[in-house]
Structure formats: C-alpha cells, structure tokens
Amino acid sequence: MAKRRNVSKIMVACEWASCTFKSQSMEELSDHMSLHLKEHLGEGDAMEELEDYPCLWRGCEFLAMGSQSELIAHAHFHIFHSKLKYIGTQLLESHPDLPSCTQDLHSSSLVPDVSEGFVCQWQHCDSSFNNPEWFYRHVDMHAHCTELQPLPDRQQALFCSWSGCDAFFKIKYRLREHLRSHTQERLVACPTCGCMFSSNTKFFDHIQRQAEPEDSLTCGHCDKAFANERLLRDHVRQHVNHIKCPLCDMTCTSLSTLKIHIKFRHCDERPFPCDFCESSFKNQHDLRRHMETHNEGAAYHCTVEGCGYSSRMAHTMNQHYKRVHEDNMVPRYKCHLCDKTFSWCYTLTLHLRKKHQLKWPSGHSRFRYKKDEDGYLRLNMVRFETVEVTEEVIKNMAEKRTPRKVSGSTSHSKEPMLHPDSSNSTPQHSSSPSSPSSSSSTSELLEGTDSSGLKGDETSVYCVLNTVTEVSGDPEEMDQPGGPSGAVRALAAVARGLGMDVV
Template structure:
C-alpha cells in the first residue's frame, strides 16, 4: 500500500509528459520563430534570477539536472577586435596565431617627442616604447577574449543580469607582470600568457597523482613551501603564482579567478532600488542575503594576534599583519635587482620600477595624466574628474580635512585620543552625508576556549611528603600525600644500607642534557648553553648511598 501513492505520482507525470509531446507534434515551427526564440533567450537585461546552472525545472513539471561544463569543453566564439579585422575562430590556438600576426603591423606614434608602440585593439589606449612589452600586451588580448567568451556562456546558462558598468573599459586590460616560470628555478620567459600557462602545467605532470597522496604534493615554486593532498589542489594553488583567471565579464572586461566571484560581480550590478538587504553597521545595500552575510563578517574581528593586541577579521588578514608587523624576512627576491619583497603582490608592484614609461593613462578626453599604478590612476580620477569630494570630518568639532592622516593628527593632538591597542592608525567609515568619520564601534569575538585557565585554577589544600622504600639495596623516594602516618626517617634507612651494597646492579642512565642559562639582573635569559653527558652503566663513587627518584 505504501508504494501505491508513488506509482500514482509517476503515472501522472508520465501522462503530463506524453500529452505535452503530442501537443507539440502538430505545432508548425518556422525558422523566424526559432530565431526569435533564441534571440529572446539570449537577452537577460531584466532577469534578476540567479538559479544555479546545475539544476532547473522542465516545462512538464519534473526537475532535470544539468552537468557542469568544464572550461576545456566551453564552446568559444573568438572574434578579433584589431582595427579593420573581422577574423573569427572557434579554436584558441588558431586564434592566438592570428592575433600574433598583427604584431609586425603595430602602429608607431609620437608621444612626448618619443616613438612609442600603440595597441590597435578596439577601445585599448595602451602604448609603450619597449618592444617586448607591446608583444606581451597584444598576446594577452587573445587570452582575454577567451575569458570573455567563457563569461558570456556562463551568464547565458545561469541567467545572470547584465553588467551595467561602462562598456568602454571592456578591453582596458592590465596584463600580469613578466611571464617568468619559477618552478625549480626554471626562469624561462614567455611573451604569450597562454603558452606560459601551458608550460607551467607541463611541470606539474611529474607530480604524484591520487586523491590522498602520502606526505602531500609539494609546490616547487621558488619561495613557496606549501604541500597539498592532491594534484588537483596543487593546480588550484598555482593560480596564486601565475595570476591565472578563468572567466571575464563580457560587458566590462573584469577578470575573475572563479565562477563564484563572477556570479557575485553580476549580482552586484542589480540597480540600487532593487537591492533590499542593508547592513546595520555601515548602512550599505546589497542585492542578495549571501553577499550581505559575507560583508557582515568583515565587521567582526575574531582572530587575535598572539604577539600583540591586534585582532583581524580573517586568517588571511592575520597572516598579513604578522608578515608585515612581526616578521623581518623577505622571501620574494627580485630577479632583476637586489630588492626583496614580503609578498608576491609587493614584488609585482616593484616590477613596475623596471618598466620604461607609464603603464596607465587617464581615459578622460583632454587629460594627459599618466602613471605606473592602477591605484594611483583611480585616486587621480576621483580627485580631478570625480564630482564628489572625499572629506574627513572630526566627530568632536566642525573641522574637516581632505587627507586622513591630517584628521588623525588633529584627533591625537587636539582631542587627546589614543590609538587602539595593537593598531597603527585610526579607521574611518563613511556616514550618510558622505563624510568619513572615526569608527566608534568595533566588534571583536572572544573565544572562551582559548583563554588561559591558569588564573582560575586553584591548587587543592593538601600537603605532600617524601616516602622512602627499600625494595632492593637501593633506596627509592616517592612523593605522596601526607596522611599524618609515622614512617621511618631517611637517616634510619641510610644506616641499614652497607657500603658493600653500593655499586651492585646499577641502572643504565641515559644521556643527560644540562642547560646552563646566564641571566641579567632582571631575570631575562641572555645566554644559554646545553651540555650533553655520556651514557654510563656505573655511578661515580660516593660515600652516601644513591637515591633514585620515581
């Protein structure tokens, strides 16, 4: 009887499916209708649904499952955007060869009385006077086009909203620093980023395979000592060394290391009036509850540094704090000079020193500003071309500044405020009026399990004594609780042991480590020396009987 409802439900679904199939047999499908239907399916301007690409509901009511498409199986529609070029291809290798064929025809123009190579890709304003840099830049356009095709496919399958950023930036790319392989000091240079990734993959073919490799799979990149349980985890880790991205937004050109980050990027483009999730701490709005929860974690500082009073919001922030505040070693040396950095990001920023000319230029018409860093360009656009002015206002008096460090100096000198314990600066948050003011509230989580229990522990009110037992010719001493019983004294036991018994059946004494510490007047250890004695089966002669502590 229990199986009867299941059979009835299955029969109902089959009847619905069969009726729908019969109804479609007599329906005349025209080519115009098919093309129109495909066009409507490709337009997602008004869609804000973000269902997963792995499941959906069919028209007959039953749920069907989709299998995720691997990156190597993505259908590519690669279009060359070089000036006056209409080449299209479905194969990445063929497309890369075609883009490389444009390099000999690069336009040479004059910039500040110097001849420079100017990129002729659509909406790209990059130029340089170094031949190798322009070759690397043009080849990266081919790789970037592949990422935009993958992003277009992912957005079409998951019905993500379109990006509403300025489309003129879709081809403004910042190619990674020089493509140098550092696997076991390989140091081979590449001008094509895709070939660089192929080369690094070849190095990892010699690594052991399996889900749980014994002793782990070691990363052999220079300066990295990481170990991972499988080759798959190692490949995922290598993205932090090669700066590999797997998907790009087809509208604004932003690149991402995972599809999840691309989903979040598209969801953030929902108009502000539709975003209904507001943070109670900073009053910012977010489109989904998941993004709001991820944002709220940044307001809770529950990772405390064991070397100072600083607390951080994530393990990565804590590791960064320790690296810059408490560690003096620099494990990322520059291959072109004697400089060494504390992180790969700092080393990448340093590499701009070895490039000739600026790497970024202002895109506003009539502005000739150029610089080497993306952050510097963003601040230039905000200060010079931005309509809003960033003000840092004092919460105690009506004074305000354009620089945060000037407000910090004002708070310390005028209002006698002190920096929080473990911090090097004040934190400022933006209020509803647009001004930045001192952050007055800070959430810190205290893990009670990690607190020391030494202060709360109380030793029991008991007395202890030494108990001497003579089971053999030697006297053994034990520490026992004092129960006020009378025992023999040490002197009485020592008198019963004859001198002839000393030296019989002596125990083996293991190596002994003697630590000699030299301390100053305050009790701090300034010098330590460890001395190791030889193993022996005999004790040195002594007039007193030997005692063995157990």
C-alpha cells in the same frame, strides 16, 4: 530552467586595429597575434627601437615604455582575456535570470600589468613565457606530472614544488586549483566590464551584486546591503582581521592584503627605475605616474567649458575634476570630536593628527572612515580581530612597551587602537585591550562566535571598541547615550548583527 551550455568550445575574435579574424583555437589565435606584432614592431634588422610602443587593441590605450617584450606579453593577454570574456558570455546565456552588469564599459578591454612576463617558479624549472595561455598550460602540466610522496604517518600526498611553498594535497585537482594562487590564473571574465575571476561562483557573485539589494540583508558594521545571504556572509569576513604581519602589528583580512603591506612597508627593493632621473619604484603603476612628471608643459587640460586648468599629470587632473566640478566642495567628512566638517578625507586626517593629536592604530598606515546616521563620514574606531591575532598583538605590545615620562604623564610605545599623543595636555582618554582595568578605559572586549564560517568553521572573534572622548569619571555621565557604556552597547548590537553571540 535553461539548459547549461557547453563552454569547452570557444569563439574568440581578434580586435587588433580593424581586424575581424575569429577562431576556435587558442593556438591559431596566438599565431595570428604574433603576425600583427611582427607587422607592428618589425622583425630582425627592421625592428626599430622606439621610446614607446602603443597597443592597437580596440579600446585599449596601453603604452609600453621602451619595451617591445612588454607589449608582446600585453597583446597576447588580450587574446586570453577575450577567451575568458567569451566563457563569461556563455555562462550568462545559460542563466538568463541573472541581472546585467552595470560597471564601467571603459574597462572591458583593460588587462593587468604583465610587464615582468610569466616565469615558472616550480622547483628546477626556470621557463619563461610571453603568452599567458602557454604559461598556465605549462604550470598545469607540472601538477599533472606530480607523483604521490610518502608522509610521516605512512599516508601519501601531492606536494606543491612552487618556490617557497610547502602545501600538499591528496588529489591532483586540489593541487591544480592551488597552483592558480601562485600564477594568478583566472578562469572567467565579465563580458561587460572585463573583470576576471578565479571561479564561476565568484563571477556569479559579481553579477548578483548588480541586483537590487535587500533591505533585510544589511551589514551591521558598514550598513552596506546585499542581494543574498551568501554575499553578506562573504562581506562580513572582510571586517575580521585574522592575519597578522610578522614584522609589525598590522592586521589584515587576507593574504593578498598582507603581501601588499609587506611589499610597500617592509621591503626596500625598487625594481622599476626611471629612465630620466635616479628615482626608482616598487611597481609599474607608480613608475608610470612618476613618468608623467617629466612631461614638457601641460599634457592634460580640463575638458569643462570655461575652465582653463591644466596639469602635467593625469591623477592631478582627476583630483581637480572631482574637487571643482563633481563634488562642488560639499563637506562629506566630520570630526567626531569637534564636529568640524571637511570635503576630503585627507584634510580630516590632518585635522585629527594635528588638532586632536590622534595616532594611527599600531601597524596601520591610515585612518578609516565610516558613514554615520546623519550621512557624514566619521572616523571608524571599531576593529574586529580573531582571538589568536589579538593575543599575538597584545603579546608584541607587552614586549615593546617601555614606559617613559613625558610632561608628567606615561606614554607607551605601542597602542592597538586610536589614541591621543601623550604630549597633548588635553585630558583625553583612550584604551587598550592589554589594560582593560585602567581607570581611563573606554573600551570593552566582546568575545563571541562568528557564525559567518571564517576559515570554514566557528572562530572566536574579539570586537574592540575604542572611543576617544573626554570622560570626567562621573558615574552618571558614564551611562549617557554618547558615553563609553552607551558606545559599548552600540558595539554589542553591531556584533549581534554580524551573527556573533556576545558574552
């Protein structure tokens, strides 16, 4: 086995324009980058206010719009990112048996959006930074200086004093590790694609995902194959919703997903205004896409020979290329109700909503599609949730349900899974875990044990199958392979494939 190298010492190269400077000191590298920025932006009275400021780091096409401070924070993050890529290189050299990353090389110099800079939210501290290295060191110092405090049971603990956090730990290492969830600090980056990771283990997982998957290690829910069992177990957790939004019935697989959902679905704050109109946006990415609408004339032209298509916006040009030159309009999506095919998921979504009057699951914003045995992508009607989350959703549904007459039928204000609109006269049936005894029910709740180690222990999981199909009520038809009981048997097989004991 190769001897593990010491990654405590670094050697980072500056890639600003044609610079060839290298150093082992982050302090020296940061001072060096500051000189580049002073030369690039000017200083004092010589600083010229421009509409945009380009980044000169090799391979980076970032443009700070009207903000010198944004470019300064962005440029210093390049230095920090290079340090993480060096650490990743050292780790790979110490594990020569690992495969090579095959991701897009174009992203190796891309860094995350740091337009807001770095602000410490530790209690009674309002320090701000334009350099991630100093920010992370500053926050780590808070953890280092934190003293043990008494708990009600006479024990002692180290409390996290970050704004809005009440976590506590027994040892400082755990507190320091926890603080990275607030600062989003990453410890290593892939030298090939530039992706950053919060631990060496996650970095190695990223590399191992590039290996040839084993046919025997396949997810029973989405048919994705993996190179080892741990990657498969981690993947299976992503199919289980164990977090519920406190403001609606949306259920999520992670806290980060929940935060994004709340930001875009329940918050009205739009801190990113457009300089050319009255529009404002919730994040920098949406603002940049909007700014392209103010381009005079066509800023983007199709590069395919003989194609004269042009557009003012980059994402419109990307859609054109995929639709016309890449996919050749080959239908990849198929309706599970009428077998009509579509080239794009959004056209199938419109079809399901207008033709079959299907609604989104309660709290969710869009349909999900899954690859079927025949290669087509069809509507995914299976959702896995923990018992606690399911019971909470059912409780909310019971509180919100207000029966009302619509065209001679009863409509409910909330349904947990896909169902036809009650205004549709077609006698289609749906189901809900809250009403399993309904005569039109085509779902079954399978409660078992998830052996994947969700939350670190055994956790009960509800597997909810909802089929939207016409059912005549004939017992013989009910037991056909495509009928409800056949679908439930198929779900039971999926549940067992995910390591759950179905009862």
